[in-house]
Amino acid sequence: MSEAEAATELDGSAPPFDVFARQCPSRGTLEHVTGRWGSLTLGALSGNRLRFNELRRRVDGVSEKMLSQTLHALERDGLVHREAQPTNPPRVDYELTPLGHEVAGRLLGLIQLVEGRMPEVLDARGRYDGARGA
Amino acid sequence: MSEAEAATELDGSAPPFDVFARQCPSRGTLEHVTGRWGSLTLGALSGNRLRFNELRRRVDGVSEKMLSQTLHALERDGLVHREAQPTNPPRVDYELTPLGHEVAGRLLGLIQLVEGRMPEVLDARGRYDGARGA
Numbered sequence: 001m002s003e004a005e006a007a008t009e010l011d012g013s014a015p016p017f018d019v020f021a022r023q024c025p026s027r028g029t030l031e032h033v034t035g036r037w038g039s040l041t042l043g044a045l046s047g048n049r050l051r052f053n054e055l056r057r058r059v060d061g062v063s064e065k066m067l068s069q070t071l072h073a074l075e076r077d078g079l080v081h082r083e084a085q086p087t088n089p090p091r092v093d094y095e096l097t098p099l100g101h102e103v104a105g106r107l108l109g110l111i112q113l114v115e116g117r118m119p120e121v122l123d124a125r126g127r128y129d130g131a132r133g134a
Numbered sequence: 135m136s137e138a139e140a141a142t143e144l145d146g147s148a149p150p151f152d153v154f155a156r157q158c159p160s161r162g163t164l165e166h167v168t169g170r171w172g173s174l175t176l177g178a179l180s181g182n183r184l185r186f187n188e189l190r191r192r193v194d195g196v197s198e199k200m201l202s203q204t205l206h207a208l209e210r211d212g213l214v215h216r217e218a219q220p221t222n223p224p225r226v227d228y229e230l231t232p233l234g235h236e237v238a239g240r241l242l243g244l245i246q247l248v249e250g251r252m253p254e255v256l257d258a259r260g261r262y263d264g265a266r267g268a
Binding site: 016017018019020021025026029030031033034035036039040043044058059060061075076077078079099102103106107109110111113114115116117120121122123124125127129 | 150151152153154155156159160163164165167168169170173174177178192193194195209210211212213233236237240241243244245247248249250251252254255256257258259261262263
């Protein structure tokens with residue numbers, strides 16, 4: 001089934017896209033946005049125009065191959081804009097599109113909440129592991 | 135430079151948790167929250183107290199094993215509360231903790247943004263594939 005057909009199957013009474021439905025194309029986009037490297041890449045590009053290697057340093061731990069795949073998926077979904085300068089050697093910059101900015105904004109809100117509440121999370125882990133004798 | 139880094143430069147106190155640092159435990163929690171099944175599980179539990187099989191029907195496509203692993207990780211991080219009733223057969227309910235509610239709220243904001251902007255995403259995919267003769 002094509003993405004358009006999957007979208008058509010969802011009739012007009014329901015919201016047209018639903019990440020909870022397994023064939024809905026919105027689920028794939030959510031995965032690109034929230035995936036391990038997708039979320040960090042969008043976060044790193046928030047407010048920054050970066051070259052590939054700058055981005056790779058910022059997203060600590062990502063391989064060249066994974067960052068490249070992540071950027072292609074985000075570019076294809078219209079969230080990241082790739083601009084190759086006609087220089088020698090070629091210089092390629094990445095930046096968020098307007099839609100990418102909106103998505104990254106929500107994502108950063110989530111990231112900041114998680115970072116800020118880690119003491120509670122670590123306490124919960126300690127209780128969970130303690131109750132199981134780990 | 136991220137906002138967190140900028141803040142550090144100003145007041146000199148290192149932010150204690152940073153998802154961009156590969157060893158920071160906040161990265162693991164972000165992955166539990168935003169992972170393929172974690173995000174849908176938190177979304178499904180938002181405002182609902184559900185049994186395992188109800189949850190499995192809502193999160194279309196998840197296997198029993200993956201849902202079980204996802205729930206354990208979210209319970210360990212203090213985002214989901216598991217309550218076993220002493221009935222025969224035993225009945226187990228899952229619901230969000232207060233922190234889980236906050237996280238799910240941010241996540242649902244992101245999900246709704248993605249669902250609402252899928253027409254733009256699909257247009258972008260069409261242009262991307264067209265430019266590459268796909």
